[in-house]
Amino acid sequence: MTGEKSWVEQQLEDPLFRRELDMERASFEFVEQLDHLLEMQNLSRSDLARRLGKTSAHVTQSLRRGRNLTIKTMVEIADAVSHEVHVRLRQRAAGVGPLFTVPMEVTESGPVWLESCSSEAPAPSGTGASWLTYANSMVFAYESEDTPVPTLFDWENAGRLAGDKCCRKDF
Amino acid sequence: MPIFEELVRLVHRGPLRVIYAYKDPNGGAPAFEFLNGLDAAAKARYMLRFVKMGNEGRLRGTDFHPWDDSKNKGAKGLGAFKDIASKTRIPSFAEGEQGVLVLTHGFGGKKEDDIDTRQVNEAIRIRQDYHNRKTELLKTHPRSTTSACGRKR
Secondary structure, eight states: OOSOOOHHHHHHTOHHHHHHHHHHHHHHHHHHHHHHHHHHTTOOHHHHHHHHTSOHHHHHHHTSTTOOOOHHHHHHHHHHTTOOOOOOOOOOOSSSOOOOOSOOEEETTEEEOOOOOOTTSOOOTTSOOOEEEESSEEEEEOSOTTSOOOOSSOOTTOEESSTTSEEEEEO | OOTHHHHEEEEEEOSSOEEEEEOOTTSOOHHHHHHHTSOHHHHHHHHHHHHHHHHHSOOOTTTEEEOOTTTSTTOTTEEEEEETTTTEEEEEEEOSSTTEEEEOOOEEOOOSSOOOHHHHHHHHHHHHHHHHHHHHHHHHOTTOOBOTTSOBO
């Protein structure tokens, strides 16, 4: 496709829409991160409801897309899975920006936000990299030890983040 | 002109998936028209789903419902982006080229995953029309150089 702006790019030209997107994204990211944590901890939403002393229907309603989650609700839910809520400001990106769909991880060198790959920074082609993240770090996931490490960036100081699946470069 | 410009309009290009909207023979894109008619909040939620699908290649069951033949004959291979808050759905199909999804149209009025047969049939019709026109265009433009995901052949 030559030159045509995508539907997403067209919508982002409207500053009022961007604010609406920011609100929906905050709630979307919280629920995505929570579901990720529940999977990691082998918990269902019913288990979460029991921990909160609420009904499953209440939890389902609270976490439904489009709900305006309060900070109090988010803190209570995060606490039930032994996590804290942190709010971070980020300079607006030209495009849609990153989506934080997995929780922050704490590594030896400090906290790292794992975020979805953005189309603004595609994974180097031919590397086998399937996703990347950038915040404090740039992370490429690749298939195995045998997969060539991307040469597009300086990997001299790259460190292991999650076993053999990821490679990290601070910047 | 690359043939895919006659068949689709770009919705979002992610590293793992590219999402297009089907373009009818008159140049209209039913999914675009549907999306542009939604309120800003619903539009934003769909955008986040498209971006996540583009980034990660998949969505949770709360956001995407794969259809099958058990309830609606011929629906296998179709799946719908769904927004429970606005009670709307946007069906899609895999183009055939790796990582490429095509949105067919959009509809509202349904709360659960039990989809109106007329909407399933409309998505099936659009998918068939897309493939028929693509086949015809490939006959008349055998040297088309751009693939569905924008890569040079």
